[in-house]
Amino acid sequence: MSKVSPRRTDPRTHTALIEIAAALLATEGPQALSTRRITAEAGTSTMAVYTYFGGMSGLVRQMVHEGFQRLQGHLTAVRSTFDPVADMALLGRAYRMNALANPHLYSVMFGGASLSGFSLTDDDRQHGRYTLTSVVECVANCVAAGRFADADVAHVAHQMWMATHGLVTLELGGYLAAPLDGEALFDPQLVALMVGAGDRPDAAARSVRASRRRIERELTAQAG
Amino acid sequence: MSKVSPRRTDPRTHTALIEIAAALLATEGPQALSTRRITAEAGTSTMAVYTYFGGMSGLVRQMVHEGFQRLQGHLTAVRSTFDPVADMALLGRAYRMNALANPHLYSVMFGGASLSGFSLTDDDRQHGRYTLTSVVECVANCVAAGRFADADVAHVAHQMWMATHGLVTLELGGYLAAPLDGEALFDPQLVALMVGAGDRPDAAARSVRASRRRIERELTAQAG
DNA sequence: ATTGTTGCATAACAGCGATATGTTTAGTAC
């Protein structure tokens, strides 16, 4: 049982490969993702992809996991306030902004876009389902505050997720042409669903509208 | 000015290539779509793809157009009845069934899944937007029948489309695990949106539930 | 210093879409 610790991998190369791949995916799209492009920009040989990730699929998987983590970070960054309906609007908007900021990555994460032979495993999807936990909590807050009808919380959260996901994916697919763009459709969509969830129409519209100030404040704070 | 009509293409080979490609996409997924696989099964050389479609992108584009045509056929097959809200539920269900029957094709049509270098053009998307016309008409019927509030018809139709599209894409992506599968979520999702569109909650739930008989009848009629 | 284990570069392989080149074939003109 001789324990031999041979040459170790360089963690900087590991992160560099992921970052280069993510940048390539974001700027030039899925077509540009190739072992040769990535490793050339990283200054290594194509073998690095295999020693560090076991292949192209492994690298894509790491990117997807980071994408899930970033999304979750954006969602948990939305604080719970006295107005849970406005919180819900902010959650949806954060979800949409994250998707618009990384459209190709979002497609791989949720759209099922097969990228270089990569396909989601059930384990990967489990990371993605954490998306829902923030929404479930928010719906529970809405019910607790007496704003939503006391329906199945998980069902309502799924409705919110599906509606926002549908809006985002159609928008990314280019199917929401001006002047009916995603921004103009986002509020009515959320309001309609909230009304369906038991909120009174005028209250839902008012609270979504009222959340705009928080939204703009947080966006400018993030940019500055 | 001698008019010479040279050798013409064989329309049977044309349709055969598309059908083989569609079958391959449906059974083995996007990875199986290659000029060599398709032409080998068709008994021709790879050049056939280029003479008939100008390349792989052209063949995929033809498949997508046929997919749009079939979807439109399924939607227009939903007849308008005295209950436009139930019609809306049937429209959504037809949309979902068509997507579940051809998941990979649906991803290419709406998910923006880049397939062998193919990407949708604005012209292609215009075919896809015809999806909305059936929904717009149905919403207009709902408003005319006094079932929906007199809001922007196009906005409401977009909401219906986005919600159904979101449910379908998440379902295709494997994100709706049992027991919260798409079937269990479909009705609540539609009811919530219809309530948000101005329908009374109990009436919306009742009409969606009432449409089940028509749905089952038409499905069994289609199967038999 | 020797040895064992691993990182990683080089070169190669099978498969991909696309193309250049040559052959075959169908349709017209005479």
Add this chain to the structure above:
DNA sequence: GTACTAAACATATCGCTGTTATGCAACAAT
């Protein structure tokens, strides 16, 4: 009926892809 033309199509090839076999270099343990 024959000659001609232009497109259909096959063959071979190119540059690209992910992947792998091979070999060498580097580092830890003994």
